[in-house]
Structures are given as structure tokens and as C-alpha cells.
Amino acid sequence: MLRSLISILFAVLYLILTLPVLGIITLIHRKDPEKAGRISQVMIRWAFRVLCVLAGIRITAIGQENIPDDRGAVFIGNHRSIYDVIMTYPFMKTMGGYIAKDSIEKVPIFNIWMRYIYCFFLNRNDLKQGMQVILDAIAQVKSGKFVFIFPEGTRNKAESDTPLLEFHEGSFRVATKSGAPIIPVSISNSINIFERHFPWLKATHVIIEFGKPIDPAALSREEKKHVGEYTRKIMTQTLERNASLL
Structure with a gap:
């Protein structure tokens, strides 16, 4: 209970107390989006690390x-917890962001931070908007930034980390059309941080494995047609192997 209250208090105070800084970043963004992005990245990385510590992860x-x-690069992760983003973002070595549900765009202040670190908001019910997000993500990756995608489309609520939900093959167009490597990110045991004990946080050991890059161009014709399933099999094997380390 205490972990949850402290984490919520920190998140709320951080968003409120950094409002003046966000205002300055907004001014910088108008003239130099890259600089604004770098500043935002440093601040969000720090905040996410603190949230992980407060949650006992x-x-x-x-x-x-x-x-x-x-x-x-295109990072592909399995999705079990709202903490999946919080835990993985501090490990990123270049600028970039996540493809998130459009409902998150409605969260005041936080949505501005997300835009400044190059996140996208996807409306799954709007095909035209979805295609535009994919095109914008391709352009972002070509510019040297990363895009992180959870191709299951929703959080997996199963008892164990496997089996993974079906991967949406359309998500992988960002990699195949940009020529960027796919980095499989297998996250083990994150559901035990919060979702399984809602509304409380629990100190949890989580394993995050960043797999070897997959070059879509080097795959066989059949593997290219089903690159999502190809990646899903690799991540399944990783999750099953890492289960013994928890």
C-alpha cells in the first residue's frame, strides 16, 4: 500500500513541479525540436528510474x-504491465518513443511529455489514422530514432508470460519499410508488479532481455511474409528460458 501511495505522490508532484520546465521546453521545441527531445529524454529517463525504485522493482x-x-531501430516487446514502458525506456540509447493507445493522449501534461520524446498515439478504430502513424513511425526510424511497439495490441492477462497473444503483422511494416533492425524485447514477470495485485504495488523481480537484432532483409521469403510470427517464436523461447531465472 505504501509503495503505491508514494509512487502516485511522486508522479503527481513531478508533473506539477516540472510544469515551468515543460513551458521552457515548449519554447525550445518551437525552434529546435531535437534539443527539446534530448532534454525531455533525460528528464523522463530519470523519473522512470525513480518510479521503478519506488515500486521495488x-x-x-x-x-x-x-x-x-x-x-x-524497431523494438518489439511483449506487454503485461503499465510498467513495461517505465522499465524499458531508461535502457534506450537513442532518442525515440512508443506507439501507444490514443486514450493515453487524453492524460493532461503527461501527453505533452510523450510527444516531446517522439511517441505516437494510435486509434485502432481509424484505419486512415493508423496508416499515418505507421508512415510517421517509418520516417522516424529512418531519421535515426527508435520506435517501440507492443504488437499484441493489448496487455496479455494470462496466468503466465507464455503463450504470447498473436502479433499484428502490420506493426512490423515499420521495420520492413525502413530497413531498420528488429530488437525483440522479452519482459518476464512484469504482471506481478501491479496488475495482479491491483490497486497495490508489489516488490518484484523482472527480467528484460534484449534479443539479437533481426534483419528483415536477411530473412527467407516465407519468414518475411510472417516476420511477426518469426519474432514471436524467438520471444516465446526467450520467455520460457528466463522463467527459470525468476
Whole structure:
């Protein structure tokens, strides 16, 4: 209970107390979006690290050498908790953001921070808007930034981390059309941080493994047609292997 209250208090105070800074970043953004993005990235990374500490999350990170630091990339993660974004973002080595549900765009102040770190808001009921998000994400990756996608489309509420929900193949167009590598991100045990104990937080050991980059161009014709399923199998094997480390 105490972890939950302290975490909520920190998040609320952070958003309120950094309003003057956000105002300055907004002014900077009008002239230099890249600079505004770098400042926002530093601040959000710090805040997310603090939230992980307050929640009592112990992260074992595997494969950090697979995270590109000099080019755009498409990160593909399984989704079990609202903390999946909070835990993974501090590990990113370049600027970039996540493809999130459009409902998050309605969260005051936080939605501005998300825009400044290059996140996208996807309306799954609007095909035209969805296609535009994909095109914008492709352009972002080509510019050297990352895009992080949860291709299951929603949080997996199953008892265990596997089986994964079906991956939406359309999500992988960002990689296939940009020529960027796919980095599988297998997150184990994150559901035990919050969702399984709602509304309270529980100290939890989480394993995050950043898999070896997948080059879509190097795949066979059949694998290219089903690159989502190809990635899903790799992540399934990783999650099953890492279950013994928890």
C-alpha cells in the first residue's frame, strides 16, 4: 500500500513541479525540436528510474549490447504491465518513443511529455489514422530514432508470460519499410508488479532481455511474409528460458 501511495505522490508532484520546465521546453521545441527531445529524454529517463525504485522493482537486464546506439531501430516487446514502458525506456540509447493507445493522449501534461520524446498515439478504430502513424513511425526510424511497439495490441492477462497473444503483422511494416533492425524485447514477470495485485504495488523481480537484432532483409521469403510470427517464436523461447531465472 505504501509503495503505491508514494509512487502516485511522486508522479503527481513531478508533473506539477516540472510544469515551468515543460513551458521552457515548449519554447525550445518551437525552434529546435531535437534539443527539446534530448532534454525531455533525460528528464523522463530519470523519473522512470525513480518510479521503478519506488515500486521495488529489481530488474535483471540481459543483452544490452544489442541495443543500437548509432541508428534507428524497431523494438518489439511483449506487454503485461503499465510498467513495461517505465522499465524499458531508461535502457534506450537513442532518442525515440512508443506507439501507444490514443486514450493515453487524453492524460493532461503527461501527453505533452510523450510527444516531446517522439511517441505516437494510435486509434485502432481509424484505419486512415493508423496508416499515418505507421508512415510517421517509418520516417522516424529512418531519421535515426527508435520506435517501440507492443504488437499484441493489448496487455496479455494470462496466468503466465507464455503463450504470447498473436502479433499484428502490420506493426512490423515499420521495420520492413525502413530497413531498420528488429530488437525483440522479452519482459518476464512484469504482471506481478501491479496488475495482479491491483490497486497495490508489489516488490518484484523482472527480467528484460534484449534479443539479437533481426534483419528483415536477411530473412527467407516465407519468414518475411510472417516476420511477426518469426519474432514471436524467438520471444516465446526467450520467455520460457528466463522463467527459470525468476
